[in-house]
Amino acid sequence: MEKLTFCCVLLLSLVAISRAKFPDDHHHLPLPRSTFPSVQAGKLIRELNLFPAKDVNVLRDGDAALLDGSNRIVEKQFRFPNVVDDEFGGVSVEDLGHHAGYYKIANSHAARMFYFFFESRNSKKDPVVIWLTGGPGCSSELAMFYENGPFTIADNMSLVWNPYGWDKASNLLYVDQPIGTGFSFSSDIRDIRHNEQGVSNDLYDFLQAFFSEHPEFVNNEFYITGESYAGHYIPAFAARVHQGNKAKEGIHINLKGFAIGNGLTDPAIQYGAYTDYALDMGLIKQSDYNRINKVLPVCEMAIKLCGTDGTVSCMASYFVCNSIFSSILSRAGDINYYDIRKKCEGSLCYDFSNLEKFLNLKSVRDSLGVGDISFVSCSPTVYQAMLMDWMRNLEAGIPALLEDGIKLLVYAGEYDLICNWLGNSRWVHAMEWSGQKDFVASSEVPFEVDGSEAGVLRSHGPLAFLKVNNAGHMVPMDQPKASLEMLKRWTHGKLSEGTAYPEKLVSEM
Numbered sequence: 001m002e003k004l005t006f007c008c009v010l011l012l013s014l015v016a017i018s019r020a021k022f023p024d025d026h027h028h029l030p031l032p033r034s035t036f037p038s039v040q041a042g043k044l045i046r047e048l049n050l051f052p053a054k055d056v057n058v059l060r061d062g063d064a065a066l067l068d069g070s071n072r073i074v075e076k077q078f079r080f081p082n083v084v085d086d087e088f089g090g091v092s093v094e095d096l097g098h099h100a101g102y103y104k105i106a107n108s109h110a111a112r113m114f115y116f117f118f119e120s121r122n123s124k125k126d127p128v129v130i131w132l133t134g135g136p137g138c139s140s141e142l143a144m145f146y147e148n149g150p151f152t153i154a155d156n157m158s159l160v161w162n163p164y165g166w167d168k169a170s171n172l173l174y175v176d177q178p179i180g181t182g183f184s185f186s187s188d189i190r191d192i193r194h195n196e197q198g199v200s201n202d203l204y205d206f207l208q209a210f211f212s213e214h215p216e217f218v219n220n221e222f223y224i225t226g227e228s229y230a231g232h233y234i235p236a237f238a239a240r241v242h243q244g245n246k247a248k249e250g251i252h253i254n255l256k257g258f259a260i261g262n263g264l265t266d267p268a269i270q271y272g273a274y275t276d277y278a279l280d281m282g283l284i285k286q287s288d289y290n291r292i293n294k295v296l297p298v299c300e301m302a303i304k305l306c307g308t309d310g311t312v313s314c315m316a317s318y319f320v321c322n323s324i325f326s327s328i329l330s331r332a333g334d335i336n337y338y339d340i341r342k343k344c345e346g347s348l349c350y351d352f353s354n355l356e357k358f359l360n361l362k363s364v365r366d367s368l369g370v371g372d373i374s375f376v377s378c379s380p381t382v383y384q385a386m387l388m389d390w391m392r393n394l395e396a397g398i399p400a401l402l403e404d405g406i407k408l409l410v411y412a413g414e415y416d417l418i419c420n421w422l423g424n425s426r427w428v429h430a431m432e433w434s435g436q437k438d439f440v441a442s443s444e445v446p447f448e449v450d451g452s453e454a455g456v457l458r459s460h461g462p463l464a465f466l467k468v469n470n471a472g473h474m475v476p477m478d479q480p481k482a483s484l485e486m487l488k489r490w491t492h493g494k495l496s497e498g499t500a501y502p503e504k505l506v507s508e509m
């Protein structure tokens, strides 16, 4: 009976998909707006208390003042208005190397990618770190102001220095991508991206332009970081950079590692972990568990068909597998699925509304040079355009990077449901590479910050997995000090220094 129902779901999904318009039809969005994915995207955005005025940054004719000029990169040093005096770093605002700019994406029709660049508050010799927020379709400024950037936004629209901003240990870049997200825009709908190839090529081209604008940073170590759906972007981007380096394509980029925070990377394993995590954490009962798990074989089959480069099968698996997640939520009540310790009051889980208020202030827009370009905090259109990418397995390209000595850190806050630590731990352990046996056999050590345990770490060679205590999906927001410490130790190759953890049976592999 159950089986029949889910076969019907699969069929219905296929029917829905076959009726949808596909990206090669350039004049239409990939799916009609009323379908399930846009409901999902809308939910995502409302739960962050964001209300972007536009659902994608695609300009109409005549509203493209910033399209003038042939420079590949247009950057300015800026100073945010309303910065409350620095009590922490002793750096005067005048000394800061804070830059914002637009890069004209090389392989696009008319796309401009917006970015922030904050020189390190510590030393210009610190690594260059790029941060990517997920969604897909959410602006990296969300992380910049609520997680690991130099400032936080006070309710009176002042900026207050963040004592744990990652710019205390790195030269820090935030980009708005894929195109259509944040302040990034195009005047041509064909520039909307549908897969990691498009995303990673744009990011690679951006880096080339960035380092030719800032040659003084080209020899610094370079690290890729990010969160959530960036669990897809990051491995693809790292592989693209490595490939460019090996082929001597452009400027050599000193890629040393990549870090994924509460990411979605290997959907077959991670969707299989939802019910186990939910049962362990008391979100569902055993009877719910048994019932919901009946979808798993169908979901797993669908993801297998999707593989690393499927199309229609990937869309089908998105629909089938997400029924697992929505069944858990319907049993678990009004939890915040980014942090199960919290309730989702009303329809809002977090209040990020100050971000939109702040970035729409005229004084701020003037200092950034964004003209009249809308700020699209999270774009439902970009989200929908990436649906075929969702269930693809991005773990596949990682072993080759590890074999070449490029480091990977996967970290996860313990209370996140949507990209939970259990699913992440499982794919990291299951990944086949030359160090797999030693990684799995190595003992866990406490990750200590100020003498107390901030997490539990397992590492071997270039690979590390860190489960972060007392944190949800957004680790740098919940544990700012521990997350800065993590970045420092990881980039300095000292992540695993610490006392030995007492040997014990570990339930997860």
Ligand SMILES: *[C@@H]1O[C@H](CO)[C@@H](O)[C@H](O)[C@H]1NC(C)=O
Residues within 6 Å of the ligand: 084, 154, 155, 156, 157, 158, 160
């Ligand atoms: C705005 O809020 C910040 C942080 O609470 C405070 O330091 C600052 O003095 C306030 N500014 C004004 C003008 O009230």
